[in-house]
Amino acid sequence: MKKTNKLIAPIAGALLALSTGSVSAADITVSPDVAESGVLTIANTLDYAPFEYLDENGEQAGIIVELANAVADAMNVELEIQRTPFPSMIPGLAAGRFSVAWETFSATPERLEQVDFVMFLKAGVAASTLPAKVEEFSGDYPLCGKSVGVSAGSLADFLVEKLNAECTANSLDAVEKSVFNTSTDIVQAVLSGRIDARLDDATASSFFEIESKGKLVVLPTLYEVSPLGMAIAKDEPDTANMMQEALAAVFENGTYKAVLDKFGMGAYAINEPYLVSAMDDLRQD
Numbered sequence: 001m002k003k004t005n006k007l008i009a010p011i012a013g014a015l016l017a018l019s020t021g022s023v024s025a026a027d028i029t030v031s032p033d034v035a036e037s038g039v040l041t042i043a044n045t046l047d048y049a050p051f052e053y054l055d056e057n058g059e060q061a062g063i064i065v066e067l068a069n070a071v072a073d074a075m076n077v078e079l080e081i082q083r084t085p086f087p088s089m090i091p092g093l094a095a096g097r098f099s100v101a102w103e104t105f106s107a108t109p110e111r112l113e114q115v116d117f118v119m120f121l122k123a124g125v126a127a128s129t130l131p132a133k134v135e136e137f138s139g140d141y142p143l144c145g146k147s148v149g150v151s152a153g154s155l156a157d158f159l160v161e162k163l164n165a166e167c168t169a170n171s172l173d174a175v176e177k178s179v180f181n182t183s184t185d186i187v188q189a190v191l192s193g194r195i196d197a198r199l200d201d202a203t204a205s206s207f208f209e210i211e212s213k214g215k216l217v218v219l220p221t222l223y224e225v226s227p228l229g230m231a232i233a234k235d236e237p238d239t240a241n242m243m244q245e246a247l248a249a250v251f252e253n254g255t256y257k258a259v260l261d262k263f264g265m266g267a268y269a270i271n272e273p274y275l276v277s278a279m280d281d282l283r284q285d
Contacts, residue, residue: 027245027249028074028075028242028245028246028249029238029241029242029245030075030077030242031099031236031238031239031241031242032238033099033239034075034077034239034242037077038077038078039077039078039079039080040068040071040072040075040077040078040079040080040100041080041081041082041098041099041100042068042079042080042081042082042098042100042101042102042230043081043082043083043084043089043092043093043097043098043100043101043102043103044064044065044068044081044082044083044084044101044102044103045083045084045085045086045103045182046060046065046081046083047182047183047184048062048086048103048104048183048201048204049062049183049204049207049208049211050062050063050203050204050207050263050265051063051064051103051104051203051204052064052065060081062263063259063260063263063265064102064103064104065081066259066262067120067247067250067255067256067259068081068102070250070255070256070259071243071246071247071249071250074246074249074250074253075242075246082098084098084101085181085182086103086151086152086153086154086181087152087153087181089101089103089231090111090114090115090153090231093114093115093231093232093233093234094114094115094233094234096233099232099233099236099239100230100231100232100233100239100243101115101230101231101232102230103230103231104121104123104201104203104204104228104229105117105228105229105230105231106155106224106226106227106228107119107226107227107229107276107279107282108158109279111231112276112277112278112279113234114234115231115232115233115234116231116232116233116234116240116275116276116277117229117230117231117232117275117276118229118230118232118240118243118244118247118273118274118275118276119227119228119229119270119273119274119275119276119282119283120228120229120230120247120256120270120273121203121227121228121229121260121265121268121269121270122225122226122227122228122268122269122270123201123202123203123225123226123228123268124201124202124222124223124224124225124226125155125156125159125199125200125201125202125222125223125224126199126200126201126202126205126206126218126219126221126222126223127142127143127148127197127198127199127205127218127219127221128190128197128198128200128205128208128209128216128217128218128219129190129196129197129198129216129217129219130190130191130193130215130216130217131214131216131217133196133197134217134219136196137197137219140170141163141166141167141170141172142219142221143163143167143175143197143199144163144166144167144170144172144173144174144175145167145172145173145174145175146175146176146196146197147175147176147177147178147195147196147197148160148175148176148177148178148195148196148197148198148199149177149178149179149180149185149186149189149190149195149197149198149199150177150178150179150180150186150199150200151179151180151181151182151183151186151200152179152180152181154200154201155201155224155226156199156200156201157177157179159199159223159224160175160177160199163175163223178194178195183198183200183204186198186200187208187216190216191215191216197219198216201228202218202222203265203268205218206218206264207263207264207265210264226282227270227276227282227283227284229273229276230243240275241275243273244273244274244275247273248272248273251272251273256269257269270283
């Protein structure tokens with residue numbers, strides 16, 4: 001009998017009803033650990049809307065939360081989300097504290113020394129600021145001379161160095177970077193005027209603009225469009241194969257598209273999930 005997630009309200013069922021085909025757990029090669037425990041455990045911040053967050057009722061919600069429920073459903077196991085700060089995820093995988101960190105990771109050579117990725121989305125990085133400050137961000141290098149907040153270890157964190165090289169090459173002031181542990185802290189820093197802008201995933205920034213009714217406005221320049229994926233411990237191919245197979249089932253039965261469309265993120269879909277163990281494995285579709 002299918003098990004129900006004790007920690008998260010069962011939200012995937014309605015979306016699975018939209019599917020065009022059925023998926024059998026027998027078609028997915030479940031890793032020995034998950035098969036024995038009957039539980040799929042993932043690390044996640046629960047603090048990065050629209051991917052994962054706590055709604056007004058304190059319930060876990062978001063794109064990744066709904067996809068993770070659908071994946072667990074496809075494997076006929078329970079889902080448990082282990083709330084973990086983003087900077088602790090790859091070290092936690094390397095130390096064996098968990099096997100799957102389901103976030104919107106971009107692949108880098110440094111990260112691939114410790115983990116593999118199963119890609120499930122594509123996106124870029126965008127800056128967002130107060131409506132009153134939008135006109136201050138102009139020209140070909142709108143962030144030069146501005147102070148921005150980034151999440152520690154995120155793609156935006158690494159992007160600032162590249163942006164500063166462009167600023168220097170064009171005799172412009174550098175981007176001043178402040179690093180935060182949560183996206184909520186970055187938003188509050190912008191709203192309070194401590195920094196000029198939030199530099200973050202474009203999908204998350206666009207979602208916040210809508211949810212906040214325009215308290216922050218996303219600037220038009222998009223940086224570093226790339227595939228995004230969950231991280232898997234490097235020495236656990238069984239886990240990587242399991243997550244790729246289960247996610248492929250969720251793609252095939254229509255749930256993946258339904259979830260992205262629900263959050264207005266259909267434009268960021270990819271054709272199929274795939275494993276990345278080296279930079280050469282990355283695709284642009």
